[in-house]
Amino acid sequence: MTNYGTIPTSSSGPVNVEFISRAKDVLKEGLAARRPWKEMFNFHSFNLPSGFSDAISRIKTNFSFFQTNYAIIVLVIVFLSLLWHPISLIVFIVLMAVWLFLYFLRDEPLVIFGRLISDRVVLIVLSVLSLALLLFTGATSNILISLAVGVFVVLIHALIRKTDDLFLDEEGAGFLRSAPSS
DSSP states (O other), X not given: OOOTTOOOOOTTHHHHHHHHHHHHHHHHHHHHTSOOHHHHTOGGGBOOOSSHXXXXXXXXXXXXXXXXXXXXXXXXXXXXXXXGOHHHHHHHHHHHHHHIIIIISOSSOEEETTEEEOHHHHHHHHHHHHHHHHHTTTOHHHHHHHHHHHHHHHHHHHHHBOOTTOOOXXXXXXXXXXXXXX
């Protein structure tokens, strides 16, 4: 019996499907840490802080609470600034893939040469590597200006967004205990 018109199947098909399915689940879980945009931009929750200690407390609390949203905002601003620099944009997209696999989509701790690498070290190394590679693409001023704009936007939001209506989880509540009281 011959199999002349058949398409050969590989045995790694289900493994690839499983990996993609797991990656989608992890990505969804990571984006689940994002707070609703409606909650972030609730205009009834905006006013100026009463003093310096209130301003610092708001910035710390809002940064802890809206951390994923702030990262998305800064990444979108950097992405938009790179639209006019195609090589930088390609490097940015490759770096995003590296971030996904080494930081966001990992189920197990990273081990290199038998040593456990903490998430903080991975975050710092990937941040420095990303900034260095993007700066070498020739879009230095665009990147630095877009990062400054992103940080400015995040700081302004964190400063003027009241924190009394935020439902903080245990991690955020622990963070608040170390913040100065107003």
